[in-house]
Amino acid sequence: MAKKENKQSRIIEIVIFVFAIICIALVVVDMSVNLSRVIDTQRNRVEIKVGETDPTPDSRFFSPDFQEVLRRGEKNSAQE
Amino acid sequence: LRRPNTLSHSKGSVRVERILGIIALGTIVAAWIVGSVRVKADVLPSLKMAVPGAERFESLGRMTYAAWGDRSAEVLLGYAKIASAMGYGGPTSVAVATDTKGEVIGVAIVDYKDTPSYFNRVLNSDFISSLRGKAYDDEFVLGKDVDAVSGATRSSGAIVESVRLGSRDIAHRHLGLDLVAEKEARIQFGVPEIVLIALYALGLIGRLKSFKLKKLVRWGSLLVGLLVLGFIYDNPLTISMVNQVLLGYWPQWQTNLYWYLLIGGIVLFFTVEKKNPYCNWFCPFGAAQECLGALGKAKTRSPGRYRGLLKWLHRTLAWAAIIIALLFRNPGLSSYEVFGTFFELVGSNFQFVLLGIVLVTSLYILRPWCTYICPIRPVDDYVRTMRRWMRESWQKRKTSKAA
Numbered sequence: 001m002a003k004k005e006n007k008q009s010r011i012i013e014i015v016i017f018v019f020a021i022i023c024i025a026l027v028v029v030d031m032s033v034n035l036s037r038v039i040d041t042q043r044n045r046v047e048i049k050v051g052e053t054d055p056t057p058d059s060r061f062f063s064p065d066f067q068e069v070l071r072r073g074e075k076n077s078a079q080e
Numbered sequence: 081l082r083r084p085n086t087l088s089h090s091k092g093s094v095r096v097e098r099i100l101g102i103i104a105l106g107t108i109v110a111a112w113i114v115g116s117v118r119v120k121a122d123v124l125p126s127l128k129m130a131v132p133g134a135e136r137f138e139s140l141g142r143m144t145y146a147a148w149g150d151r152s153a154e155v156l157l158g159y160a161k162i163a164s165a166m167g168y169g170g171p172t173s174v175a176v177a178t179d180t181k182g183e184v185i186g187v188a189i190v191d192y193k194d195t196p197s198y199f200n201r202v203l204n205s206d207f208i209s210s211l212r213g214k215a216y217d218d219e220f221v222l223g224k225d226v227d228a229v230s231g232a233t234r235s236s237g238a239i240v241e242s243v244r245l246g247s248r249d250i251a252h253r254h255l256g257l258d259l260v261a262e263k264e265a266r267i268q269f270g271v272p273e274i275v276l277i278a279l280y281a282l283g284l285i286g287r288l289k290s291f292k293l294k295k296l297v298r299w300g301s302l303l304v305g306l307l308v309l310g311f312i313y314d315n316p317l318t319i320s321m322v323n324q325v326l327l328g329y330w331p332q333w334q335t336n337l338y339w340y341l342l343i344g345g346i347v348l349f350f351t352v353e354k355k356n357p358y359c360n361w362f363c364p365f366g367a368a369q370e371c372l373g374a375l376g377k378a379k380t381r382s383p384g385r386y387r388g389l390l391k392w393l394h395r396t397l398a399w400a401a402i403i404i405a406l407l408f409r410n411p412g413l414s415s416y417e418v419f420g421t422f423f424e425l426v427g428s429n430f431q432f433v434l435l436g437i438v439l440v441t442s443l444y445i446l447r448p449w450c451t452y453i454c455p456i457r458p459v460d461d462y463v464r465t466m467r468r469w470m471r472e473s474w475q476k477r478k479t480s481k482a483a
Binding site for chain 1: 401
């Protein structure tokens with residue numbers, strides 16, 4: 001009888017362990033998918049530092065076009 | 081409820097817990113600092129999406145840009161502004177573009193902090209395109225002149241508010257148009273707030289030692305929580321709320337009284353009564369598990385030799401969720417709870433599989449989600465451990481001073 005109960009509690013232990021591991025694995029995979037999406041969309045961006053009102057350009061965005069945009073912006077601010 | 085995964089508190093394990101507690105605190109502070117330095121948001125691609133015909137954007141300061149239709153800046157298409165409003169998990173930023181008469185010609189999402197599965201509902205609908213054609217002086221009232229996306233009302237509201245603020249700012253500063261004065265925010269106090277206060281009161285009575293109907297009151301409280309806070313309003317406590325507090329993304333109190341009552345109430349009861357008033361008394365998902373447990377005659381079952389391992393895995397998972405949220409300054413990013421999946425059928429495929437496993441297991445094991453997965457329990461454990469430590473240190477100092 002005791003042997004049977006011992007075996008039963010062992011089975012329960014394993015069931016709980018398997019349940020928890022599967023759930024944690026699913027959570028980790030889900031979190032990784034969300035994280036990779038965010039990281040992907042953050043590539044090739046213009047940086048904004050907290051507290052600043054205007055974007056500070058990332059070096060990757062220094063195409064001639066964009067530099068011109070910034071120059072025009074500065075000129076405009078100076079006129080204000 | 082017993083805690084089957086709580087180890088006996090030997091001196092050694094207490095010391096390990098405290099050391100790891102300090103390390104966890106250190107890493108959380110470090111993640112907060114790193115996150116605040118590395119925060120980024122997409123601006124130029126969003127501006128291009130908001131005004132697809134623009135060949136050039138000219139910065140006018142205050143996150144506002146003139147959108148030109150040609151490179152020589154002769155054809156002005158309108159103005160675009162990056163505006164923000166508080167969503168479910170934090171500020172949602174959008175690029176809103178208007179023509180020279182103040183009519184919205186384009187809207188693009190720059191950044192959001194809401195749970196991705198909810199926000200994707202908005203992105204996959206035609207909600208954003210429905211805002212085109214709105215004028216700067218429109219009311220932008222959700223449900224009145226703009227239809228919210230079902231199951232993502234807070235995310236929809238944040239976008240609408242950002243568009244309203246952005247278009248008003250453009251009209252005022254750059255188009256010289258007259259604005260109707262802003263109305264003061266009205267305090268929103270309704271059914272969820274009343275129910276929440278009633279549940280706190282019920283719990284307070286139910287936890288009295290002399291109270292004889294504790295079991296009955298607890299079941300009543302659980303069922304009300306399940307029905308009202310779960311199925312009707314889908315507003316349970318999540319790790320996203322904890323992250324919001326840590327990140328300082330505190331919503332406007334007038335329109336988010338529920339948020340303040342939930343967080344404030346828990347902190348208050350935890351401090352005064354030294355008990356968690358939420359999890360065992362009216363957590364909607366906990367109630368759902370207990371209902372299933374009652375059907376399947378579930379019991380608190382011990383994981384035996386795996387107890388320690390599972391407890392630390394559980395805590396590591398919650399810690400990782402907080403660290404990720406702080407690093408990316410996005411409270412909803414790591415919110416892995418299946419509450420929305422259960423109450424609103426919103427979630428990823430992984431979350432639906434997870435929910436299915438948890439619900440089936442709930443028939444045999446009492447509250448398996450709360451015991452092994454939910455991130456709130458490790459937060460609860462952490463606060464208790466640190467509080468106990470502080471109290472002991474204080475008492476030691478007091479007795480040594482007296483001696």
